[in-house]
Amino acid sequence: MTTATAKTAAPPAILVQGIEKSFKDVQVLRGVDFEVTPGSIFALLGSNGAGKTTLVRILSTLLTADGGTATVEGIDVAADPQRVRESISLTGQFAAVDEVLTGRENLVLVAKLRHLKNPGAVADDLLARFNLTDAGARRAATYSGGMRRRLDIAMSLIDNPPIIFLDEPTTGLDPQARIEVWQTVKHLAAGGTTVLLTTQYLDEAEQLADRIAILHQGRIIVNGSLTELKQLLPPAEVEYVEKQPTLEDVFLTLVGDHDADNTARGSADTDK
Numbered sequence: 001m002t003t004a005t006a007k008t009a010a011p012p013a014i015l016v017q018g019i020e021k022s023f024k025d026v027q028v029l030r031g032v033d034f035e036v037t038p039g040s041i042f043a044l045l046g047s048n049g050a051g052k053t054t055l056v057r058i059l060s061t062l063l064t065a066d067g068g069t070a071t072v073e074g075i076d077v078a079a080d081p082q083r084v085r086e087s088i089s090l091t092g093q094f095a096a097v098d099e100v101l102t103g104r105e106n107l108v109l110v111a112k113l114r115h116l117k118n119p120g121a122v123a124d125d126l127l128a129r130f131n132l133t134d135a136g137a138r139r140a141a142t143y144s145g146g147m148r149r150r151l152d153i154a155m156s157l158i159d160n161p162p163i164i165f166l167d168e169p170t171t172g173l174d175p176q177a178r179i180e181v182w183q184t185v186k187h188l189a190a191g192g193t194t195v196l197l198t199t200q201y202l203d204e205a206e207q208l209a210d211r212i213a214i215l216h217q218g219r220i221i222v223n224g225s226l227t228e229l230k231q232l233l234p235p236a237e238v239e240y241v242e243k244q245p246t247l248e249d250v251f252l253t254l255v256g257d258h259d260a261d262n263t264a265r266g267s268a269d270t271d272k
């Protein structure tokens with residue numbers, strides 16, 4: 001792209017330098033370094049217990065690091081946590097939706113808590129953006145896992161933060177619901193939001209991320225685009241093999257694409 005030089009020159013949306021964190025005698029983060037370009041999707045991969053959530057909690061000011069520095073939008077997370085909180089949203093590993101309320105009521109509630117002027121309009125706009133208009137009047141308890149996740153992400157986007165942290169956004173979702181969440185994340189980034197997500201699903205990182213970093217034994221052991229990561233292995237030998245569909249291809253062909261299309265189009269398509 002012709003803007004490559006301009007992009008490198010832009011200050012990073014997130015800058016992490018030498019972050020360390022221990023819990024008692026367990027050293028979880030041993031000097032983590034990386035940066036995230038504004039408007040890009042950055043995926044942090046790592047096994048269970050690698051420290052992904054710990055890092056996200058440090059960056060979102062919920063936890064203090066023992067060493068190193070981190071800035072979000074140029075603001076130091078340790079020195080000025082209040083201002084950092086104004087630039088970010090966090091969707092945690094477990095959905096924060098109130099099941100007794102309808103989808104719309106959940107959104108209105110958060111908009112009111114943030115003292116926004118027109119909570120109803122804000123809620124309706126988000127319901128439309130997340131293909132939840134039809135379900136807006138239903139209690140969230142009746143939502144599928146994918147709908148609940150989308151509502152959760154919508155709630156965290158109420159005041160249009162420039163940076164969003166998604167901690168395992170699709171864990172526990174079926175393949176269709178995962179694709180719905182992926183589309184949501186792609187739209188966010190296309191609109192200029194910087195996304196840092198953690199995941200254990202390698203295909204999720206492949207699908208979404210501009211850059212992928214692997215957190216292992218307290219450090220980032222690789223960090224690059226998918227193409228760059230693939231170049232770390234010896235070049236593939238050309239072999240003639242019959243390409244078998246994956247189980248995911250089969251699943252999506254049988255149950256996925258048709259329903260996913262209907263959901264994505266929402267009610268705007270009823271006169272067809």
Ligand SMILES: Nc1ncnc2c1ncn2[C@@H]1O[C@H](COP(=O)(O)OP(=O)(O)OP(=O)(O)O)[C@@H](O)[C@H]1O
Nearest residue numbers: 023026028046047048049050051052053054055200
């Ligand atoms: N508050 C805490 N007190 C003690 N140990 C903790 C605390 N929070 C996290 N840990 C430990 O730190 C390590 C990293 O945990 P963390 O939740 O960051 O991992 P993770 O990469 O998010 O894992 P997962 O993929 O399972 O979500 C684990 O060994 C965990 O037990």
Ligand SMILES: [Mg+2]
Nearest residue numbers: 052053093167
């Ligand atoms: Mg975690």
